[in-house]
Amino acid sequence: MSKAGIVAALAAAALALAACGSTETPDTGGGGGSAGAARTLTLWHYEGANSAMGVAWAEAIKQFEASHPNVTVKFEEKGFEQIQKTASMVLGSDQAPDIMEYNKGNATAGLLSKQGLLTDLSEETAKRGWDKLLSPSLQTTARYDDRGIMGSGKWFGIPNYAEYVMVYYNKDAFEKQGIAVPTTFEEFTAALDTFVKAGITPISVGGAEYPAQQIMYQLALSKAQRPWVDAFQLYKGKVDFHGPEWTYGATTFADWVKKGYIAKDSAGIKAEDMGLAFMSGKFPIMISGSWWYGRVATESKGFKWGSFLWPGNQMSAGSSGNLWVVPEKSKNKDLAYDFIDITMKKDIQNKLGNAGGVPVAADPTSITDEKNKELIENFNKLSTQDGLAFYPDWPAPGYYDVMVAGVQELINGGKTPAQVLDELAQPYNDNLADIGG
CATH class of the missing domain: 3.40.190.10 (Periplasmic binding protein-like II)
Structure with missing residues (x-):
């Protein structure tokens, strides 16, 4: 348009x-x-x-x-x-x-x-x-x-x-494949591999709205510390979009598409459809926020479900509501x-x-x-360890659409991770200049 x-x-x-x-x-x-x-x-x-x-x-x-x-x-x-x-x-x-x-x-x-x-x-x-x-x-x-x-x-x-991003999972699907709840990132990717080998796309993803960019951010956070988050979100330092954090996030996200963890047609899926697909049992995993929790509890039919914090991360996307x-x-x-x-x-x-x-x-x-207690306890754990890293689209006006477009390119394979990171850097740095940074 x-x-x-x-x-x-x-x-x-x-x-x-x-x-x-x-x-x-x-x-x-x-x-x-x-x-x-x-x-x-x-x-x-x-x-x-x-x-x-x-x-x-x-x-x-x-x-x-x-x-x-x-x-x-x-x-x-x-x-x-x-x-x-x-x-x-x-x-x-x-x-x-x-x-x-x-x-x-x-x-x-x-x-x-x-x-x-x-x-x-x-x-x-x-x-x-x-x-x-x-x-x-x-x-x-x-x-x-x-x-x-x-x-x-x-x-x-x-x-x-308050809210935070977590992993929702279908307990029945995990049990059927003999998968235990992962506690490390390596165990998490091994679980994803197991589903792919069984012919199952493991993660329900909404690439047309916020969910996909939050997955990329979770991957970047696996290589990040608090100073990096404060630099990116609060303008308390220089952000290198080709540094190890964003490079890992974008590259690994693209690899997850290639490996079949994320469907190649998910670029056009909206958040609502992502949630409905998980709650109907079509996918064993959904990575999204606690704002879905009440709906998952009331609308998931025919299977047992649970949730866990993203394995291995000190920090997760999250904040006040x-x-x-x-x-x-x-x-x-x-x-x-x-x-x-x-x-x-x-x-x-x-x-x-x-x-x-x-x-x-x-x-x-x-x-x-008991499930609600677990939800709140996991949030308290993140909050206590200074693990709330806000959200990737926050720093600059219009950044939400930039992030959506970027992850869609990674899903479609239209641009390389390096090219997408260039596109993320430009409006961020322009806004930094506008506010006198």
């Missing part, structure tokens, strides 16, 4: 989203729970209804409406890609929602904060004690400086859950703050944990499901 065509398509998408915005006049007289004119809180998020976050937030909406009798929550479920591509245009209009879930990181929440499209939540965070509920590693993605770089500065978002952000043009900021507050309360956090999420402020003794 031409550049003009892309702009036209995005503008059309923005108008479609804008048609759904709140049109309520703000009530400036007191809190949302007081008697007064009817009001509407327009809320956007992109979590499935039976995901852990969807379940917990549905309960939060009920509690919010019960405690704010004059307020109706107008919830609108959006697609991740839909919000990712149109947020700047929609939030710059007068049709912005009052509160929305948005992706964290320099390229997303950081960019919107720099553009003046998000409300500074610093005062509200201190007043309501949200900062006390979030560990320093989880606060990293909530705060952005004047350049839009995460880790310091003002609070522009509040996460109420996505953020509650309040658009600068929100017409009901007071109500948005109240809703965020409810999602941080213990009972909602407990519900999120029991639904298969990773809560940030739950009572550990309230998590009853």
Whole structure:
């Protein structure tokens, strides 16, 4: 598509989203729970209804409406890609929602904060004690400086859950091939070889969206240390895209395609289809985030399943969850703050944990499901060992699409790993120059 065509398509998408915005006049007289004119809180998020976050937030909406009798929550479920591509245009209009879930990181929440499209939540965070509920590693993605770089500065978002990338596996398929849960990278690749020899493509992959790039990043992280992550994500040092980390990640990813670990037609597969294929038993492995956990638990039929941390890595893609952000043009900021507050309360956090999420402020003794306990324990292990490495598309605006295109070329064999790494380096270095690096 031409550049003009892309702009036209995005503008059309923005108008479609804008048609759904709140049109309520703000009530400036007191809190949302007081008697007064009817009001509407327009809320956007992109979590499935039976995901852990969807379940917990549905309960939060009920509690919010019960405690704010004059307020109706107008919830609108959006697609991740839909919000990712149109947020700047929609939030710059007068049709912005009052509160929305948005992706964290320099390229997303950081960019919107720099553009003046998000409300500074610093005062509200201190007043309501949200900062006390979030560990320093989880606060990293909530705060952005004047350049839009995460880790310091003002609070522009509040996460109420955490997440990380892991390996989901079909226990029945593993048992059938005599494969034990791998504890080292060598055991992991041996397991993949066993499936290939049995005529089975082992990994369900979505190359058209985020999942494939996260696999490449996991491979790069197997050769990385914290200073490399801080250089790449926080601009605290020079990044060599032809250094050992990215070179190993891209080269090994391409090799995995050649070896049959990853299907050659997966470049066109979306994340949703990747998940459905795993949950229907078509693939024995899915490498993706904890955000799938609740759905895998409820939608996987006909086989036993489990999960484990990527074998051998000190670090994994992961961070706080996505953020509650309040658009600068929100017409009901007071109500948005109240809703965020409810999602941080213990009972909602407990519900999120029991639904298969990773809560940030739950009572550990309230998590009853053994699988869910394992999910949270694995996250705590990563967090304790300083193992949260954020996500590969975060550092620069537009980097998500660059990453998707890069791994698609590796899957298709259209470009060499070195050529793909050149394509990853260019926009990163351009952004570094733009922010004065």
